[in-house]
Amino acid sequence: MTRDGKLGGAMLALLGTASLLTAWQLIISFGLVPEASIPTPWSVAQALPALLTDRDFLNGALDTVTSWAVTVAIGSSAAVVIGLVTSSVPFLRRPTAVVVDTFRSVPATALIPIGVVFFGLGSQMKISIALYAIFWPILINTVYGVASTEPMRLDAARSMRWPWWRRQVFVILPSAIPSILTGIRIATGVSLIVIISTELLGARNGVGTVLVQYTQALRPDVVYAGVLLLGMAGALLFGLLVQGERRLVRWASVG
Amino acid sequence: MDLVVDDISKTYGQGAAARVAVTSASLTVGAQQLVSIVGPSGCGKSTLLMIMAGLLKPSSGRVALGERRVDGPPVGLSVVFQDYSRSLFPWMTVRRNLTMAAAAYRLPKAELKNRVEQALTSVGLPASGDLYPWQMSGGMQQRVAIARALVVEPTVMLMDEPFAAVDAQTRADLEDLVLRVRDEYKVTIAFVTHDIDEAVYLADRVVVMAAGPGRILEEIAIDLPKPRDQVETKLDPNFAALRSEVFRLVMRPGTTQKIS
Numbered sequence: 001m002t003r004d005g006k007l008g009g010a011m012l013a014l015l016g017t018a019s020l021l022t023a024w025q026l027i028i029s030f031g032l033v034p035e036a037s038i039p040t041p042w043s044v045a046q047a048l049p050a051l052l053t054d055r056d057f058l059n060g061a062l063d064t065v066t067s068w069a070v071t072v073a074i075g076s077s078a079a080v081v082i083g084l085v086t087s088s089v090p091f092l093r094r095p096t097a098v099v100v101d102t103f104r105s106v107p108a109t110a111l112i113p114i115g116v117v118f119f120g121l122g123s124q125m126k127i128s129i130a131l132y133a134i135f136w137p138i139l140i141n142t143v144y145g146v147a148s149t150e151p152m153r154l155d156a157a158r159s160m161r162w163p164w165w166r167r168q169v170f171v172i173l174p175s176a177i178p179s180i181l182t183g184i185r186i187a188t189g190v191s192l193i194v195i196i197s198t199e200l201l202g203a204r205n206g207v208g209t210v211l212v213q214y215t216q217a218l219r220p221d222v223v224y225a226g227v228l229l230l231g232m233a234g235a236l237l238f239g240l241l242v243q244g245e246r247r248l249v250r251w252a253s254v255g
Numbered sequence: 256m257d258l259v260v261d262d263i264s265k266t267y268g269q270g271a272a273a274r275v276a277v278t279s280a281s282l283t284v285g286a287q288q289l290v291s292i293v294g295p296s297g298c299g300k301s302t303l304l305m306i307m308a309g310l311l312k313p314s315s316g317r318v319a320l321g322e323r324r325v326d327g328p329p330v331g332l333s334v335v336f337q338d339y340s341r342s343l344f345p346w347m348t349v350r351r352n353l354t355m356a357a358a359a360y361r362l363p364k365a366e367l368k369n370r371v372e373q374a375l376t377s378v379g380l381p382a383s384g385d386l387y388p389w390q391m392s393g394g395m396q397q398r399v400a401i402a403r404a405l406v407v408e409p410t411v412m413l414m415d416e417p418f419a420a421v422d423a424q425t426r427a428d429l430e431d432l433v434l435r436v437r438d439e440y441k442v443t444i445a446f447v448t449h450d451i452d453e454a455v456y457l458a459d460r461v462v463v464m465a466a467g468p469g470r471i472l473e474e475i476a477i478d479l480p481k482p483r484d485q486v487e488t489k490l491d492p493n494f495a496a497l498r499s500e501v502f503r504l505v506m507r508p509g510t511t512q513k514i515s
Contacts, residue, residue: 150341152336152337152338152341152342153341153342153344155305155310155334155336155342156334156336156342156343158310158328159308159309159310159328159332159333159334160328160355160356160357160358160359160407161328161330161359162358162359163359166358166359170344170355171344174344174346177346249346250387251345251346251387251389252345
C-alpha cells in the first residue's frame with residue numbers, strides 16, 4: 001500500500017470512531033435510552049484506568065487468556081493431527097464425516113450445564129467446552145485442506161521415490177496449511193467467545209466473572225469499559241493472526 | 256540402459272463402464288535416445304508415459320528399465336510434468352525444490368550441493384536458487400522443473416507435454432535446452448507431445464499413437480543431422496517430409512495402409 005493509502009485508511013478509521021462516539025453521546029443526550037443502561041462515552045473512558053488497575057480484573061483477564069491459549073494450543077494440535085490421520089486412511093474418511101456432521105451441529109454453549117456437572121466451575125470446564133467448540137472447525141478445515149492437495153504434486157513426490165511420511169510432511173501438510181490456518185483463525189475467535197460465555201454463566205474466574213460482578217454492583221460504565229477492552233484485544237489478536245498467516249503462506253495468495 | 260515397454264494395456268473401470276486407454280503398446284527407448292510420442296488427445300500417450308514412470312499400474316504387459324522390471328518409480332528415472340505450476344512445490348525455494356528431489360538418494364551433502372548448482376547452471380538459471388517458483392515466469396519455472404529432474408543424474412527422463420503452457424519463443428528455447436541437457440547428462444528421454452513439429456525436431460524416433468482405443472500406430476526414424484537447429488533443421492527438406500508423414504498419421508490414420 002502507498003503512504004497516501006495508509007494515511008487515508010487511518011483518517012477513515014479515525015472518522016468512523018468519531019462518528020460512532022458522537023452517535024453514542026447523542027443517543028444519551030436525546031434520552032432515547034435511559035442513562036442507567038448506557039453510560040456516556042466520557043464516563044466509560046474515565047472507568048478505563050480504574051479497571052486497568054483493578055487486581056480482580058487483571059487476574060480475571062490472565063485467567064481468561066491462559067484458558068484461551070491452552071484451548072487453542074491443544075485444540076489445534078489435536079484436530080490437525082486427527083485430521084491428517086483420518087484423511088490418510090481411506091476407510092476412516094466416511095465415518096469421520098458422519099461423526100463430524102453430528103457433533104458439530106451441537107452448539108458448544110448448550111453443553112455448559114453438562115460441563116459444570118462434569119468439571120465444576122474451574123478452568124477445566126471452560127477449556128473443555130471451548131475445546132469442543134473449536135475442535136470441529138479445525139478438523140473440517142484440515143480434512144478439506146488435505147483433500148485439496150494437487151494430485152500432480154503427489155505424483156511428483158512419488159516419482160522422486162519419497163516414502164509415505166515424507167509425502168505427508170512435505171507435500172500434504174503444506175498443501176493443507178492455508179486451510180488449516182483459516183480454521184485456527186476461526187477457532188481463535190470462537191474459543192474466546194465460548195470462554196467468556198462460560199464465565200458469564202457461572203465459571204469461578206475470568207474477565208466475564210468480573211464483568212458480572214460489576215453489573216450487579218450497578219456500574220455499567222465499568223462493564224462497558226471492559227467490553228471495550230475485550231473488543232480491542234480481539235481486534236489486535238485478529239490482526240496479528242492475519243499478519244502471521246500472510247507471512248507463513250506467501251505462496252498461497254499468488255497461486 | 257534401454258527402457259522397454261512390452262505389450263502394455265490399460266483399462267480404466269470395469270464391466271460396461273470399462274474404458275480402454277491403451278491397448279497392446281510396445282516400444283523401446285534405446286540408451287541416450289530421444290523418442291517423441293505424439294498423437295491426438297485421448298490417444299493414451301500420457302497414460303503410457305505414467306505407466307513407464309511406474310506411477311500407474313498397467314492392466315497387462317510389463318515395463319523394464321535395463322534388466323529391472325518397473326513396478327513403482329525406479330531409481331534413476333525422473334519425470335517432468337505437464338504443468339510446472341502444479342508440480343513444483345511453491346512452499347520451497349527453487350534450491351530447496353531441487354535439493355528435495357534427491358532426498359531419497361542419500362547423497363553426501365557436498366555432492367548434492369554441487370549437483371543442485373550444476374543443474375541450475377545447465378538450465379540457465381545459475382542465480383535463481385533463492386527465488387520461489389511463483390516469483391518466476393512460466394518458462395523459468397519449467398526450467399526449474401527440468402533442473403529438478405536432473406539433480407538425481409537420471410538415466411531416463413520422461414517428459415509429459417512439458418511445453419504446452421509456454422509461448423512459442425520460450426518453447427523453442429526450451430526444446431534446445433532439452434537437447435543440450437540430453438548431451439550433457441547423457442540421459443535417455445521419452446517426450447510426449449501433441450505438437451508434430453516439436454516431436455520431429457527433437458527426436459531420434461517418433462512414435463505415433465492413435466485414439467479410440469489408444470494404440471501405437473507407427474514408429475518413424477528421424478535421421479536429421481545433429482546438432483539440430485531451430486532454423487537450419489526446419490529448412491531441411493527431409494524435415495518437411497518427415498513432418499508431413501507424421502502429420503498424415505496423426506490427422507488421418509484411416510488413410511494409411513499401416514494400421515494392423
